[in-house]
Amino acid sequence: MSHGKPREDKTCLNCGHEVEERFCPHCGQENIESRHPFYYLFTHFFEDFTHYDGQFWGTMKNLLFKPGKLTKIYLEGKRAQFVPPVKLYIFISFITFLFISFQIADVDFGKQGVETGEITKKEIQKKVSENESVRKLIKDSKDIAIADSLTGGALTQALDSTKTGNEAQLKNNDVDVEKILKSKSITQSLELQSMADFDRKEEKNGHKYELFRPFLAKIFELEKKGHAPSEITDMFIKSSIHNLPKALFLYLPLFAFLLWIFHSKRKWWYFDHGVFTLHYFSFLLLLILLLFVVTKLLSYFDGSTLASAMKGLIITSAIVYAGCYFFIAHYRTYRTHPALTIIVGAILFVINTMLFSFLLMGLGIISFLFLH
Incomplete structure (x- = not known):
């Protein structure tokens, strides 16, 4: 609930109906003063999403520690208690990838400072x-x-x-002359001066590597602009991370479709699998976000054996938990036999691993070819 001041006039500004309490019974708009201080633009967004009545924090707690509960409750029709699945996924995805982008920018800035000192x-x-x-x-x-x-x-x-x-x-x-002498561009390492050199070699080799021609052309283009191999690598990583949220969003319907294939069509609709998918991917993104935050904090203790051991233990535990989470959430949502849950879960895990690997490969290819 927001902390805006209630209007004395009980006529709804949105639809004109009479408002007996705080919210209009006809359209649901809150009957509060329409003029606010500037900071209200930001506090209202936070209040609207987190709902100080506990909706947001209750959603986060259940999403992390109670696999399948959010999906089960939502499909039962109790949908006002927690944050809706789509809204939850979009918010967590935005925060996670925003934090990762800041991390990459911070690493680049630190790297630049080190390099200028070393040369x-x-x-x-x-x-x-x-x-x-x-x-x-x-x-x-x-x-x-x-x-x-x-x-x-x-x-x-x-x-x-x-x-x-x-x-x-x-x-x-x-x-640093030694650094220059030891460094070579990618095309120099391949002993190529131009695409004409590549074409001549391809004619001799029977066009064995013709598939790589677009990538090599892109490398020549980037090197011509003065980009070093390390810069090309950094650009590729940033571009891939920038496109990853789009790729994940496109993969969600496919993940739900695989669930639809392996379950009863009479009992479960595609919509139901979509809700399960949104909750599971929201959990994965939230877990990734927490891992980044923890590893960032532990990075301030680099060189400490305890910090390194803790980082390894936390990452390993998170991977194991993410795998177990799916089986538990699947069992609680679909109420299948434990053995069937394990079998179906294992099959889905293998299929999704293969499909997602192809997705990442495609993402990498597209990201590289569109570098500029």
Whole structure:
């Protein structure tokens, strides 16, 4: 219930009906003052979702610790007691992937700070002008861009300094030449200079690897823009995580369809399986969110043997619990024989593992090909 001030006028602003108490009996709108302080925009959202009467927290508690209870109660028609399945899934999915995105951004920021600290070496710029191997490595603009991205932009500054004779600037722009010498682009590792090289090799090999041509073309495109291998990897991971919520949402109907196949069509409708699916995936996402939070907290104790042991124990326990959760929720919802629950659950687990693996592969392919 919100804490808005009740209106003295008992006429509903939404439909015009008389409101005897707090809510309109005709449309359900709360009869409170329509003008509020600015902060009400945010507090109202939180109140509307969590319902300080305990609906939200009761839903979270039952979702985590009482497998199948939410589904069973919802299918019995008691639907005002807990958060609706679709609303629950969308909210948990949003919070989980938002937190993961922040985690990735935080890791990238920390990585950047470490790298800029590690590449500083005294008088290394002099080697840039003297080292013939470096000169060969950066013979064209593409290689300069790749090497420059590996050194945080310091390479270009150092080369400009050697050309202008600016010794003061040279000393302030350290470049890790050894890092440049050891690093290679993906296409250099494959000994390819262009797609024409790949096509010539394919003709000799009978087009054995033609399937990989779109991926290689994408790599050439990204390297031409100056992206190093590590940057391409990071871009791929971010793109995949960005697309994962969409992929999961598309997979929900398929998961429910598999449940529909293995259960009585007379007793259980597809709608019923959809409710079970939404609750189970909400649980999985909530568990992932809690794991990320816990591992984040334990990361502040890196180097501690106890923290590492706790992290391993928590992750292992979560995986085991997630597997057991499905069997318990399935048994409580569908009331099948325990042996049948185990058999059906095992079959569904194998099928869903295979299908979800294909989904992740497809997600990875799409995410990579649309990198820019």
